[in-house]
Amino acid sequence: MAIVCAGCVSIGHPFIRTKPDYTKLPADAMKQVALEIEKAVQSGEREPKIADRSGIVLNTDVIKQAIRTRAIRSELVNQFLDSGHACETRSGLISILRTKDYKKSATSRQRDRDALLVMGENNNRWETYEGITEASHLPPGSLSAIQAIFHEARVQCMTKGQKYEDAAGNVQVK
Numbered sequence: 201m202a203i204v205c206a207g208c209v210s211i212g213h214p215f216i217r218t219k220p221d222y223t224k225l226p227a228d229a230m231k232q233v234a235l236e237i238e239k240a241v242q243s244g245e246r247e248p249k250i251a252d253r254s255g256i257v258l259n260t261d262v263i264k265q266a267i268r269t270r271a272i273r274s275e276l277v278n279q280f281l282d283s284g285h286a287c288e289t290r291s292g293l294i295s296i297l298r299t300k301d302y303k304k305s306a307t308s309r310q311r312d313r314d315a316l317l318v319m320g321e322n323n324n325r326w327e328t329y330e331g332i333t334e335a336s337h338l339p340p341g342s343l344s345a346i347q348a349i350f351h352e353a354r355v356q357c358m359t360k361g362q363k364y365e366d367a368a369g370n371v372q373v374k
Contacts, residue, residue, distance in 0.1 A: 233253070277317065292350045328350075351364075
């Protein structure tokens with residue numbers, strides 16, 4: 201005997217993109233912090249000494265672990281970005297470009313590994329963004345500004361040939 205259930209479920213999109221509001225946080229200090237973090241990650245520095253400043257709290261266990269883990273995997277993330285099959289998005293996350301070329305050039309097993317790499321990286325990025333918001337007692341509306349600031353810092357640290365989204369959401373090559 202089989203039981204069949206049917207129904208409609210509406211789930212809102214949890215990552216609705218709102219326009220960044222830079223007035224809810226010390227934007228200049230956040231830009232410095234984001235650039236320092238991204239440079240440390242790119243260089244594989246597992247224990248960067250980045251000081252709290254202007255009310256931005258960074259030295260929590262969650263944030264330090266997220267930075268450490270990203271630094272450890274930075275070589276793999278850069279290799280994937282170098283392949284041309286991934287893109288830094290405006291939301292401060294990395295995304296797989298699921299093209300025909302990607303499907304042809306990678307085995308199912310490799311695509312699974314790429315997906316795990318991207319999921320782990322994005323989880324650590326979220327831990328950083330939300331960790332800064334919570335530890336610094338920033339209002340919820342500041343999260344989109346933090347994401348945008350980190351995206352800008354990451355684009356500055358990218359190597360030639362890697363892809364990213366511009367302000368309009370178009371994929372560009374650095």
